[in-house]
Amino acid sequence: MTIWEKMQKVDxxxxxxxxxxxxxxxxFFPTTIPTDPDPSSKSFYAEVMKLEKGSTVIIQTDWxxxxxxxxxxxxxxxxxxMMHGDHKFVFYSAADPAAPQVARTVLARIVAERKxxxxxxxxxxxxxxxxxxxxxxxATNTTMGSNLRSVWAxxxxxxxxxxxxxxxxxxxxxxxxxxxxxxxxxxxxASASIDVAIQRLAQKVPITAMVTGVTGPGVLPFxxxxxxxxxxxxxxxxxxxxxxxxNGINDVEVEGKKVVEWDKVGKVDRVNEGTTFSRxxxxxxxxxxxxxxxxxxxxxxxxxxxxxxxxxxDAV
Amino acid sequence: xxxxxxxxxxxxxxxxxxxxxxxxxxxxxxxxxxAKKGSEGLFIRRISGLNAIDDAIGRATEMGxxxxxxxxxxxxxxxxxxxxxxxxxxxxxAAQFSTPVRLCCGxxxxxxxxxxxxxxxxxxxxxxxxxxxxxxxxxSEQQFAFAAGVSGIIHREKxxxxxxxxxxxxxxxxxxxxxxxxxxxxxxxSTQVTQTPFFIAACDYVLIGDEFYxxxxxxxxxxxxxxxLVGQDxxxxxxxxxxxxxxxxxxxELTGMTTEHRAGNAMVSVxxxxxxxxxxxxxxxxxxxxxxxxxxxxxxELTKIEREKKETxxxxxxxxx
Amino acid sequence: MNLMQYMLAQQAIEETFWRKAxxxxxxxxxxxxxxxxxxxxxxxxxxxxxxxKKVIFTxxxxxxxxxxxxxxxxxxxxxxxxxxxxxNTGEQIGFFINQAVEPVGTLTNIxxxxxxxxGIFSLVRVHSIRIKRKQENWGYSLVLLSSFAIMTVVGxxxxxxxxxxxQTGALNVRDNWQPVNYAQDLLFEGIYQxxxxxxxxMIAFFILSAAYRAFRIRSVEATVMMASALILMLNLMGALTxxxxxxxxxxxxQTGNPFLMNFxxxxxxxxxxxxxxxxxxxxxxxxxGLGALAMGLRLWLGLEKGGVTA
Numbered sequence: 014m015t016i017w018e019k020m021q022k023v024d025x026x027x028x029x030x031x032x033x034x035x036x037x038x039x040x041f042f043p044t045t046i047p048t049d050p051d052p053s054s055k056s057f058y059a060e061v062m063k064l065e066k067g068s069t070v071i072i073q074t075d076w077x078x079x080x081x082x083x084x085x086x087x088x089x090x091x092x093x094x095m096m097h098g099d100h101k102f103v104f105y106s107a108a109d110p111a112a113p114q115v116a117r118t119v120l121a122r123i124v125a126e127r128k129x130x131x132x133x134x135x136x137x138x139x140x141x142x143x144x145x146x147x148x149x150x151x152a153t154n155t156t157m158g159s160n161l162r163s164v165w166a167x168x169x170x171x172x173x174x175x176x177x178x179x180x181x182x183x184x185x186x187x188x189x190x191x192x193x194x195x196x197x198x199x200x201x202x203a204s205a206s207i208d209v210a211i212q213r214l215a216q217k218v219p220i221t222a223m224v225t226g227v228t229g230p231g232v233l234p235f236x237x238x239x240x241x242x243x244x245x246x247x248x249x250x251x252x253x254x255x256x257x258x259x260n261g262i263n264d265v266e267v268e269g270k271k272v273v274e275w276d277k278v279g280k281v282d283r284v285n286e287g288t289t290f291s292r293x294x295x296x297x298x299x300x301x302x303x304x305x306x307x308x309x310x311x312x313x314x315x316x317x318x319x320x321x322x323x324x325x326x327d328a329v
Numbered sequence: 330x331x332x333x334x335x336x337x338x339x340x341x342x343x344x345x346x347x348x349x350x351x352x353x354x355x356x357x358x359x360x361x362x363x364a365k366k367g368s369e370g371l372f373i374r375r376i377s378g379l380n381a382i383d384d385a386i387g388r389a390t391e392m393g394x395x396x397x398x399x400x401x402x403x404x405x406x407x408x409x410x411x412x413x414x415x416x417x418x419x420x421x422x423a424a425q426f427s428t429p430v431r432l433c434c435g436x437x438x439x440x441x442x443x444x445x446x447x448x449x450x451x452x453x454x455x456x457x458x459x460x461x462x463x464x465x466x467x468x469s470e471q472q473f474a475f476a477a478g479v480s481g482i483i484h485r486e487k488x489x490x491x492x493x494x495x496x497x498x499x500x501x502x503x504x505x506x507x508x509x510x511x512x513x514x515x516x517x518x519s520t521q522v523t524q525t526p527f528f529i530a531a532c533d534y535v536l537i538g539d540e541f542y543x544x545x546x547x548x549x550x551x552x553x554x555x556x557x558l559v560g561q562d563x564x565x566x567x568x569x570x571x572x573x574x575x576x577x578x579x580x581x582e583l584t585g586m587t588t589e590h591r592a593g594n595a596m597v598s599v600x601x602x603x604x605x606x607x608x609x610x611x612x613x614x615x616x617x618x619x620x621x622x623x624x625x626x627x628x629x630e631l632t633k634i635e636r637e638k639k640e641t642x643x644x645x646x647x648x649x650x
Numbered sequence: 651m652n653l654m655q656y657m658l659a660q661q662a663i664e665e666t667f668w669r670k671a672x673x674x675x676x677x678x679x680x681x682x683x684x685x686x687x688x689x690x691x692x693x694x695x696x697x698x699x700x701x702x703k704k705v706i707f708t709x710x711x712x713x714x715x716x717x718x719x720x721x722x723x724x725x726x727x728x729x730x731x732x733x734x735x736x737x738n739t740g741e742q743i744g745f746f747i748n749q750a751v752e753p754v755g756t757l758t759n760i761x762x763x764x765x766x767x768x769g770i771f772s773l774v775r776v777h778s779i780r781i782k783r784k785q786e787n788w789g790y791s792l793v794l795l796s797s798f799a800i801m802t803v804v805g806x807x808x809x810x811x812x813x814x815x816x817q818t819g820a821l822n823v824r825d826n827w828q829p830v831n832y833a834q835d836l837l838f839e840g841i842y843q844x845x846x847x848x849x850x851x852m853i854a855f856f857i858l859s860a861a862y863r864a865f866r867i868r869s870v871e872a873t874v875m876m877a878s879a880l881i882l883m884l885n886l887m888g889a890l891t892x893x894x895x896x897x898x899x900x901x902x903x904q905t906g907n908p909f910l911m912n913f914x915x916x917x918x919x920x921x922x923x924x925x926x927x928x929x930x931x932x933x934x935x936x937x938x939g940l941g942a943l944a945m946g947l948r949l950w951l952g953l954e955k956g957g958v959t960a
Contacts, residue, residue: 032855079499152752152755159725318866354947437769441769529864539934565937
């Protein structure tokens, strides 16, 4: 057996070992990598930053621990953007009973982080509401479109003083009568749950989304048709948003150069407080390493195939 | 006069949505009745993944190993029923060669359904005793616990062929690569468009998109199924011509000029918005008739209606303050 | 709080034609319901095979009817179906249909709950037989059954403590935890959640080996697929996209030809996505949607010859 034939039949465990080593090494060296964000990420950032200060936002969070590599970065960025804009938000899940708990943990961490940085502390029942889990996404989203008040009736929220209050009496939802009064709905998901939200609600409220790399292509048709206004996809989406939080869009840097240019919008501000670069920056280098490895594997596989074919051809 | 008929569903999709759905239903039913009268003339193109079923079972028979079937992790719906229908055909062939089958379910309702179907297949073949508790197994309702369980069965029983048909998500590649590692022949198909690339990369034969729904018609040539398939094709022609018509018509319309633009549910005149500098402008995407067909005006009075509350009803939450 | 109070707290307060709150006679109604259900199951199991299909068709048709009618009948606008008074006959019918949808959904959930029992029975039976006969790999079955038992006991005990015993919410603070709460935390957060993530992350390894094997230049189609995959992968690497883009920018300045901008990696990748990938996905989605509609229609109208009578 020649070396080329051996390479064609390389034991998959060797490939796996190389992947583990390369990926682990990358995690120890977070680096800021210059990039040109995807148009869909740019529109996501622009749409969220264009919201007026103190807007009301509905967040549907449908991810759990298994996809935390991507979705946790998305959710952290979203929380920072919400708190930066002083937006009031409600969050719930329509896909997985474990999802609200995962979101709660991240939210608590971001609140503590900002408190530590001397920024305003977000308070439950005043700035945000935790609605928990709703089984049956189809029914939930349909009723949200026709009668928001009935779908969240009888739900209670904690108050900053430790009591409980009906969600409709909180400052967050006091002025909301139906879904049209909400300024934006943002879906953070790792599954096809976003399809239902688009089908049932896209005509009534602007929807933007943060999805995993695998789910992304399935949502792109809705982004192209304008049913989803902005879309951050996968780890690249996490880094893109962080990169724009640091650099803004069409915002002139100190040296007089726009780092992120986009002719579809005017100037979109950068986020000038709190943490900006975070999980995306920590993982993005590793994504490069993994992709290089993947491309190398593809190239080597082909080279080996051609070489062994040629040798066989010579022998004949 | 027809105010009471203007419902929410009609506002959302415009009557066009309801009309098209009903038209598709008519297409399917008409063709089913046509096919019942005589389906000899109806042709279905070759689907190589389905031709491979007999090869796969033959191989399993030679090797003396079982055939594995997984109907995805979805609930009991049209997708999993279709998957189990295909598996019934596979089981029929396997039973003829006395090749054992393993059907693993990730949903209890699908399990109960599949158990009935597969048991019936064995009894119809006169081999009721070959149906054991291991033939149809329930593994777990949790996605990755299910993935781990099925991978374990693939490894331990060294299955010779795997059929992965149904609603698959992230676990698709775990099954496909595990089966590949032990050298099993794989026929796969997912209704989830995002998972199809993974199957294409790792499996021998892949059913793409609605080939999955065509499978039982292809395997059984049952008039009802073949007729329904023809009805679906008519519907596809309808969709394709709508796209074509829409593209052409919208493009032609966009070359025209307009004196007012649509902004949400209102019209704004060009003169007003440009402070009288211009009286007309090139049409925008939202100004065309084609666009309005699918995005009708919804006047305010149709979206907000005040109704009396029932006397016994508790005061609506949050209205009090 | 005892179990009775807990169940009363869970039941809905709004009454409709389809749903009555039994109030204080709850236990009696539960017993009647159970007796009726068991009787019905027994009756159905005695139905001869030729009638079975008719019974299944009748149930399927009736269960599907509210959903179909709810889609076709104009849905009353911004209505609260439980608390509002309909304004006219049209709305009355709309209210009636929409109120029916929920009980049918609840019925499905209840059936699902009972079927879960059937599933667990299968799981336990397959593995107990394996242990009893000391079949190959019976050790794994032992691990499965014992994990199953431990998780069930600890989970139930933890829930009982939190829902019924702990009235003040003291158990929400870790310092007040009892050993069983720690055990539940270890089993769920410490073991189960981590194993779940580990299974998911294994996909990365499988993608690598699948790519190594599958992306071979064997035919024209395979070459096109590999080239487009390569472009999309390169585009995910921000560093490369940026460097390439800067190079193109310089080239455009030097040559004065803006057409070159089309060869920026992200522009090209975006073109691939929006011109090739998205239309293809849309077309497949249309096919799948029509297939599902046809299948649903055949099932609902009892035209499907497959299933139980295959």
